[in-house]
Every structure is written in structure tokens, then in C-alpha cells.
Amino acid sequence: LPVVDAELEQRLVGRLARIEELLAEHCRGRTPYVTEAATHLMMAGGKRFRPLLVLLAAEAGPTPDAEEVHTAACVVELTHVASLYHDDVMDEAALRRGADTANARWDNHVAILTGDFLFGKSSELTADLGPDAVRIQAQTFTRLVEGQILETVKPGPDEDPLAHYLEVVAGKTGSLIATSARYGAMFAGATPEVVEALRAYGEIVGSAFQLSDDILDIASESDTSGKTPGTDLREGVPTLPVLMAQASTDPADARLLELLGRPLTDDDEHAEALDLLRKHPALEQAKAYVLGQATEAKQRLTALEPGAVRTALESFADVVATRSA
Numbered sequence: 290l291p292v293v294d295a296e297l298e299q300r301l302v303g304r305l306a307r308i309e310e311l312l313a314e315h316c317r318g319r320t321p322y323v324t325e326a327a328t329h330l331m332m333a334g335g336k337r338f339r340p341l342l343v344l345l346a347a348e349a350g351p352t353p354d355a356e357e358v359h360t361a362a363c364v365v366e367l368t369h370v371a372s373l374y375h376d377d378v379m380d381e382a383a384l385r386r387g388a389d390t391a392n393a394r395w396d397n398h399v400a401i402l403t404g405d406f407l408f409g410k411s412s413e414l415t416a417d418l419g420p421d422a423v424r425i426q427a428q429t430f431t432r433l434v435e436g437q438i439l440e441t442v443k444p445g446p447d448e449d450p451l452a453h454y455l456e457v458v459a460g461k462t463g464s465l466i467a468t469s470a471r472y473g474a475m476f477a478g479a480t481p482e483v484v485e486a487l488r489a490y491g492e493i494v495g496s497a498f499q500l501s502d503d504i505l506d507i508a509s510e511s512d513t514s515g516k517t518p519g520t521d522l523r524e525g526v527p528t529l530p531v532l533m534a535q536a537s538t539d540p541a542d543a544r545l546l547e548l549l550g551r552p553l554t555d556d557d558e559h560a561e562a563l564d565l566l567r568k569h570p571a572l573e574q575a576k577a578y579v580l581g582q583a584t585e586a587k588q589r590l591t592a593l594e595p596g597a598v599r600t601a602l603e604s605f606a607d608v609v610a611t612r613s614a
């Protein structure tokens with residue numbers, strides 16, 4: 290949790306517990322097999338980053354405890370977890386949140402259909418929130434998918450690889466996190482100005498969240514992150530530190546650039562590239578960029594009254610930029 294005052298923390302913890310119950314309920318299918326597959330990742334211990342943001346943003350409105358706020362928190366987490374089932378198939382990932390991925394434990398078909406099942410559940414709940422929420426959910430889904438597709442398309446010869454990458458990130462992660470903050474403010478009855486400020490804040494914090502995730506792919510060990518380090522690197526998925534290292538013209542980087550220029554299927558070469566990246570200034574440069582984004586996000590919060598809620602949202606942006614897991 291970000292730094293929040295004790296009273297607010299107590300409220301958030303209580304509401305998160307309630308959302309946890311709702312999530313377990315919405316993972317239930319008609320048959321035990323479906324329930325088991327859907328519960329698998331949902332209960333593997335996610336950070337519940339998106340529901341927490343819904344709740345925090347809701348504090349900026351007059352009715353933060355509204356039923357719709359809780360429903361919206363479930364919607365965004367169900368959508369997120371659905372997308373992870375699909376993502377782990379595309380990335381051929383074996384480990385997520387310290388547990389086997391659904392594709393590793395069962396197979397790709399089960400993983401894809403379980404993602405669809407959870408997205409269906411999320412859509413059912415969104416219908417309870419009314420037509421505006423349905424439209425926002427649909428637009429968010431479109432952006433998520435477009436971001437994910439764009440990731441598989443290499444930037445054109447005239448395109449800046451970093452700009453292309455940031456567009457991918459805005460789509461695949463910024464979109465749903467922006468919607469989380471927007472829903473929270475909307476369903477707590479905040480003014481249109483505050484709803485828009487929180488949407489914009491969520492968009493920036495969301496991209497920063499993915500960028501820090503991509504930094505962790507290089508910087509972390511699997512015992513702290515619960516993932517296999519260097520997964521993106523091995524798959525050739527461009528990330529901020531890699532793109533920044535690739536911009537280097539230093540002859541000392543020749544070996545690293547050579548390694549980054551081809552698929553890293555060889556274990557020794559993969560380990561070598563990971564080691565070189567961990568020592569490279571691009572890693573620090575990437576971290577500095579993410580810190581700058583946190584500052585940018587916090588500037589959007591000037592639309593909110595100063596106080597405990599704004600402070601908590603500021604702290605949330607800082608936590609995102611400096612997280613280690």
C-alpha cells in the first residue's frame with residue numbers, strides 16, 4: 290500500500306477484502322474445471338493494483354463506498370487477469386506470481402478460453418454499471434488488444450523505436466489503469482474535472498507501471514518478482530532499458546548490441562546479455578525516466594483539493610515508479 294493516513298488505510302483494507310470476496314465469486318463457472326482454471330491465476334496473489342487505484346480515485350468523490358465503485362474494481366481486475374491468461378500464451382511464459390501459468394499447468398487452449406471466460410464475467414458486471422461504463426470498457430478492451438498487437442509488429446524504418454514502444458505500453462497497460470482511476474472517480478460521483486484529471490493521472494501512472502515492470506524484467510531476481518528474469522529479453526520483446534542501451538554509440542557496447550540484435554535462445558548468451566544490461570547506464574536512465582513520469586502524473590492531481598486523498602495518490606505514483614516487485 291502507498292503511504293496513506295491511518296483512517297483511509299483502514300477503509301481501503303476493508304474494501305479490498307470485500308473486493309477479494311467478490312472476485313472469488315466471479316471466478317466461479319458452471320463446472321469445477323472452469324472454476325479451477327479461472328481461480329488459478331486470480332488467487333495466485335496479485336497486487337490488486339487496479340482495484341486499489343479504483344478505490345483511491347473514488348476517495349476523490351462524495352460516495353467512495355458506493356456499490357458501483359466495488360463493482361468497477363472487480364471489472365478492472367477481471368479484465369486484467371483475463372488479459373494475463375492470454376499474455377502468458379503469447380509470451381510462452383511458464384511462471385507468473387510465483388505459480389505455474391495456466392498454459393504451463395494445462396495448455397494454451399485452456400489458458401485462452403479461461404481468459405475469455407473471465408473477460409465474459411467482467412463484461413457481465415460492466416453491464417450493471419450502465420451504458421457509459423460499457424462504452425468505456427469496450428474502448429479500453431480495444432486499446433488493450435491494439436497495444437498487444439502493436440507489440441508484435443516491429444517499428445517501421447522511419448519510426449523511432451522508443452516512440453513505438455511507448456505507444457505499445459500506453460495501449461496494453463496505460464489504458465486499463467486509466468480506466469481504473471476514471472471508474473473510481475466516476476462512480477464515487479466526482480466532478481467531470483476531477484474524473485478527467487484522474488483518468489489522465491491513471492494513464493501516466495499506468496504506463497509508468499509497465500515501464501517499471503519492464504525494468505524489473507532486467508533488474509530483478511525471480512525470488513522477489515515471482516517471474517523468470519529476462520523473459521522479455523529472451524523473447525526479443527523491446528523494453529525501455531534495452532531500447533535505451535540500443536541507442537548507445539559507445540564502442541564498448543559492441544558486444545551487448547550484437548547480442549541484442551538477435552534472438553537470445555542460447556542460455557549462456559542470454560545470461561551474458563542480462564549481466565551486461567544490469568551494469569549498463571541505460572538501466573539507470575530508464576529508472577530516471579520512470580521517476581519523471583511519476584512527477585508528471587502527480588502534476589495532474591492539482592485538480593484535486595489538497596489533503597489525505599491527494600497525498601495518497603501522490604504516494605501511489607511514487608510507489609509505482611520505485612517498486613521492486
Ligand code: FPP
Nearest residue numbers: 368371372375376404408433434437461462
Ligand atoms: C502484460 O505485459 C500484458 C498486458 C498488460 C496486456 C495483455 C493484453 C492482451 C493479451 C489483450 C487481450 C485482453 C483480454 C482482456 C482478453 P507483459 O507481457 O509485458 O508483462 P508480464 O511481465 O506481466 O507478462
Ligand code: MG
Nearest residue numbers: 376377380382
Ligand atoms: Mg508477459
Ligand code: MG
Nearest residue numbers: 376377379380
Ligand atoms: Mg506480453
